[in-house]
Amino acid sequence: MTLVGRPVPDPVIYRGPLGQITRSIEPYTDSDPIGIHASVLALLGAIVGREPHVEFEAYQPLLIWPILLGDTNLGRKGSATNHAIRLFETAFPKFMQQRVQPSLPASGAAIISGTVTRAIRLEGADAFEDNEEYDMEDDEGEAGPPKSGVKTYVSKPGFRGAWLAREMKTFLQRSKMDSTMAGTLREMWEGQRVDSETKKEHYALVDPHVALICHIPPEEFVLNYSASDAAGGSMNRMLPIFVHRSKILKFPRKLPASVMDKNVRALIRMVEFAEKCGELEPDAAALKLWDERLWEELDTESNKNKIMKQFAGRVMPYTWRLAGLYALGRCSSTISVADLESAAAVAQYMMKTVEHVFNEYQVETKAMPERKVEPFPFDGDPSLAKEAKVAKLVEIAKAAGEAGEKSGKFLQNMNIDKDMLNHVGAAAQAQGLVKRYRLSRGSAGGHTYLIVYTGPTDEESPVEEMPKPAKRFVAPVEVAEERLTPEPAAVVTPKRAASPVPSPQPKIRTKPLPAQAKVAPKPPVKKVNGGGSSGLLAGFFS
Structure with a gap:
């Protein structure tokens, strides 16, 4: 066969x-x-x-x-x-x-x-x-x-x-x-x-x-x-x-x-x-x-x-x-x-x-509800940030690409609190390496914060894209770029220091949502640093 x-x-x-x-x-x-x-x-x-x-x-x-x-x-x-x-x-x-x-x-x-x-x-x-x-x-x-x-x-x-x-x-x-x-x-x-x-x-x-x-x-x-x-x-x-x-x-x-x-x-x-x-x-x-x-x-x-x-x-x-x-x-x-x-x-x-x-095997995706994005600069004290933490933040942001990464991932992987993230982010922001954005309230009622890499990128030569898939499958639906740009009248600029380096608005990643499915709460994620095994015989292979 x-x-x-x-x-x-x-x-x-x-x-x-x-x-x-x-x-x-x-x-x-x-x-x-x-x-x-x-x-x-x-x-x-x-x-x-x-x-x-x-x-x-x-x-x-x-x-x-x-x-x-x-x-x-x-x-x-x-x-x-x-x-x-x-x-x-x-x-x-x-x-x-x-x-x-x-x-x-x-x-x-x-x-x-x-x-x-x-x-x-x-x-x-x-x-x-x-x-x-x-x-x-x-x-x-x-x-x-x-x-x-x-x-x-x-x-x-x-x-x-x-x-x-x-x-x-x-x-x-x-x-x-x-x-x-x-x-x-x-x-x-x-x-x-x-x-x-x-x-x-x-x-x-x-x-x-x-x-x-x-x-x-x-x-x-x-x-x-x-x-x-x-x-x-x-x-x-x-x-x-x-x-x-x-x-x-x-x-x-x-x-x-x-x-x-x-x-x-x-x-x-x-x-x-x-x-x-x-x-x-x-x-x-x-x-x-x-x-x-x-x-x-x-x-x-x-x-x-x-x-x-x-x-x-x-x-x-x-x-x-x-x-x-x-x-x-x-x-x-x-x-x-x-x-x-x-x-x-x-x-x-x-x-x-x-x-x-x-x-x-392209997978059909459904666009998330439209949410507006506005700049939300860090206002911490760069002098309180250690260079190793700044480098780690920049590394995570760069790996996420132009779509940016939610602040929660930085808190988890860097093992720091929100105040320290604000100081570290301010230091990276002052160097023109990152920029923070705030998304309007979603269905859950809370704000989402994105940190986007804005520093220099590795130059890549143009590459030939793969041919489009046959009609048997539907290509992913992307959120239009202009939807992410807030209308002037709808943006309220917070009283914070402006970002030193302007950068394009981030793209919002979309994920498929099953029809009529309730979103279950995420289980708590175990931290990498400070959350390891507690003993010689502890760990996965117990």
């Missing part, structure tokens, strides 16, 4: 022993082979650890983070990953039981503290009282004196594990409320140390090696994806893979024991070889292929348009990570032409997935 218009994987993806594993499972399931293959690659990359790596620009561990994008029921996302899980549970039961978690923690701090707690349980570590051996940074970014009573928990280097984020929608929604989430994931994809500090505890996750497998329907992915996700840099660490039911199989049968045993033995050989393997290097023919053809093809496609740039910014190192996995599949430390071609085919399929999803 073929979905008309869907991206089609190049058959070279299924070369070698890893491809043979996927092909051996295919007759017994209606799951998409590319979904099974991506899940197998991710779990293999997690279990082999940090030692096998490729040197491309920097140290590249063989971690990949696939996102399986498929329609509900027809995508067979869960079925594809489950086949890979059953295979690895048979081959490596202890790893799968102790180190694979069924969901992603709720914040960047919880990811760090929970993973450190799990690592200490399994591998042991030292706990340092009062930070005697670790200099912490103060609010100005400079090393300060040890903080009395703070315990530091440090994992041993190279903790291996995996997360299964079967509800990626929740993760995307949380990442909009937690500015530390994207930064934490960026560092973990690189395999670098990440830290989380509260008033009583400091957690340090040293050189983690954790895979991530996500599931989400394409419509929800497009709807919940935002410019702030792209600005945070976490999206180009992901590997979007479109999946769809491969055939109609009315009674899928269990994988025969002989097939399972053969695949298990192959995986065990790969992992045993990886334990003795260090750097994986390309041979001369593979380097020639990269220099003469593949680099140019991938570079051209990854810079095709703005959306592609946001997702394919790491396509080059991703290709070499995948090539390293294909070489491990052959139990070789040399990356061949076949390995590199297979890896490039996966990377190219990722880019086809991005183009397909953002062309075909």
Whole structure:
């Protein structure tokens, strides 16, 4: 069964022993082979650890983070990953039981503290009282004196594990409320140390090696994806893979024991070889292929348009990570032409997935009721604001783009009160970096305050936009620019200092509202700073 218009994987993806594993499972399931293959690659990359790596620009561990994008029921996302899980549970039961978690923690701090707690349980570590051996940074970014009573928990280097984020929608929604989430994931994809500090505890996750497998329907992915996700840099660490039911199989049968045993033995050989393997290097023919053809093809496609740039910014190192996995599949430390071609085919399929999803799965939205906007400058004392706090405010505002961000998010992510936000905002405002606006009272009866970045922006060359979707879907309805400009007679200018740098009115983001649905009150959001785990064994992995 073929979905008309869907991206089609190049058959070279299924070369070698890893491809043979996927092909051996295919007759017994209606799951998409590319979904099974991506899940197998991710779990293999997690279990082999940090030692096998490729040197491309920097140290590249063989971690990949696939996102399986498929329609509900027809995508067979869960079925594809489950086949890979059953295979690895048979081959490596202890790893799968102790180190694979069924969901992603709720914040960047919880990811760090929970993973450190799990690592200490399994591998042991030292706990340092009062930070005697670790200099912490103060609010100005400079090393300060040890903080009395703070315990530091440090994992041993190279903790291996995996997360299964079967509800990626929740993760995307949380990442909009937690500015530390994207930064934490960026560092973990690189395999670098990440830290989380509260008033009583400091957690340090040293050189983690954790895979991530996500599931989400394409419509929800497009709807919940935002410019702030792209600005945070976490999206180009992901590997979007479109999946769809491969055939109609009315009674899928269990994988025969002989097939399972053969695949298990192959995986065990790969992992045993990886334990003795260090750097994986390309041979001369593979380097020639990269220099003469593949680099140019991938570079051209990854810079095709703005959306592609946001997702394919790491396509080059991703290709070499995948090539390293294909070489491990052959139990070789040399990356061949076949390995590199297979890896490039996966990377190219990722880019086809991005183009397909953002062309075909636009979601109809309903415009919010019109609300007027008026300037509402900060009137705090800039001398009371610390430079680190000003930089953090500017960072959040810049990530939000021209639409601006509500003041509540700044209060939450910066761990400050309204008075301090007024002082910090006044300092940034004096430098011409931000501007504050007030929206007229909405249906809830309260004012909404927006903080908009007005400083210098990175220059970008014009990019070609993707073609409009077919009539099958309706493009999002945007609020007209002129609606946001208050009529002169309707604006009452508050008695506050005028903003030093004029800037355009912000665009108000619109969100879809279900018909005749009541909006439930939002649950309280746990703060990142000061709201971490309260003990060595506390956290997500309890």
